[in-house]
Amino acid sequence: MSDDRDPTTSSQETETRKDVSDDHLPGERRSGELAVLDDPFADPGLPPHEHRRQDIDERAAKRSERTVALLFTVSMLATIGFIVAYVAIPIDRIVYIWPIGHISGLNFALGTTLGTALFCIGAGAIHWARTLMSDEERSEERHAVAATPEVKAHVLEEFRKGAEESGIGRRKLVRNTMLGAVALVPLSGVVLLRDLGPLPEDKLRKTAWREGSVIVNENTGEPLRPEDIVVGSLTQAMPDDLDHHDHDFHAQIAKAAVMLVRLEPEDIKDPRSAEWGHEGILCFSKICTHIGCPATLYEQQTHHALCPCHQSTFDLSDGARVLFGPAGHPLPQLRITVNDDGYLAALGDFEEPPGPSFWERG
Missing domain, CATH: 1.20.58 (Methane Monooxygenase Hydroxylase; Chain G, domain 1)
Structure with missing residues (x-):
């Protein structure tokens, strides 16, 4: 079959295709080449600043x-x-x-x-x-975290x-x-x-105990005689003029609650503590001086009173001094005697504020 195309024309077309292939248009890429943008996106920057009125x-x-x-x-x-x-x-x-x-x-x-x-x-x-x-508005290039001078x-x-x-x-x-x-x-x-709440003033330093206050059993409300307190026992008590039905009973008992223990006189190490008792009967505040829990777990062999909250331990035979735990002060002792009717009674209030420490406490 004969080829009717003009050889001259065919040669011209070949030259044209070759020129196009060698001198490709801008933006085009040859086979196997990566596309490269001639003009990258320009940074538009910040808009012109407009002044406020x-x-x-x-x-x-x-x-x-x-x-x-x-x-x-x-x-x-x-x-x-x-x-x-x-x-x-x-x-x-x-x-x-x-x-x-x-x-x-x-x-x-x-x-x-x-x-x-x-x-x-x-x-x-x-x-x-x-x-x-x-x-x-201003723009700045990011810099290292540690700033230069x-x-x-x-x-x-x-x-x-x-x-x-x-x-x-x-x-x-x-x-x-x-x-x-x-x-x-x-x-x-x-x-x-x-x-x-109101300022405490001197309320933290005073309790319901007065000279002549009869000591009564906290559970029964009955006044206590010396023979009611036996060696090795612990009795929880309060003043006789506190009434469970008073509106401020809980506020008063929180400061006035005491515990009575009876020790053999020769077991009492602190002479002042022995003098403040009666025939080996000692009366201490039962309010722990840490945060106010009742320190009434009593070990009769060691004469130690233990607070169950944070294990503060007090030696009742030695003025209730702190042996262990976070408590900062000994348990205050109440000076007691026997009145004319034969009942245990207080000779006054505590010398030291009972309960936890507070800002104004010396």
Whole structure:
């Protein structure tokens, strides 16, 4: 079969294909070659900085300054309102607030005033930052975690510039009202400390024991005679003028509860402790001086009283001194005698406060 194509034409086409193959178009790649972008994506950078109205109009800046100062002033007034409400509104006052209904007037007043005080501080700070402080954006290359001296100097210089641009030194109205609001709002927490209870004054140093108080069995309420206390036994007791039905019984018994033990006179090591007892009968506070648990686990052979909470151990034959454990003081001893009716009685109150240590204790 004959080929009708013109040899001259065929040669020209071959030359053309060769030229196209050798001089490929930009962006194309030959077989087996990786594609390489001639123009990588350019960094668009930050958009041009747009000045705020406050940056170019001092009257607008003054309005923003007054707005920030107003918010801080409202915060101060709200804090004062919190303190006034806490003092003036009775705790049992019930008010009707629509649409909530009947609620505690004190809680509503405290929540409203404290919330307003905190909100105005936050709103004032945000408005100050958005309208008066510098808002120009800058980008910096990442650097190693450990800063060089030059970087540290740069950061300090930037901090100085930021403080200067914030206007805290120039805008005294904003600065002073902010300091006043921030200084006053912690008073709300200080006032709430009052809810921890009344000050103890000297209540921790005094108990229900008085001179002549008859010692009664804590379980039966019967007065105790010396013959009721046998060697090797431990009896829990309290003053006779405490009544289980009194409203403050638990507060009083927590300080006045005692335990009686009887030792052979020759087993008592502390002469003062022996003198404060009666015929070998010793009376100690049973309230552990660590955290106030009853230290009434008694070992009659060793004369040791053990607290079950943290294993503080007291030697009742030696003035109830601490032998082991976290307790910091001996158990206070109550000086006792026998009254005209033959009952064991106290000669006064404890010389040392019973129970755990406290701040004012010497």
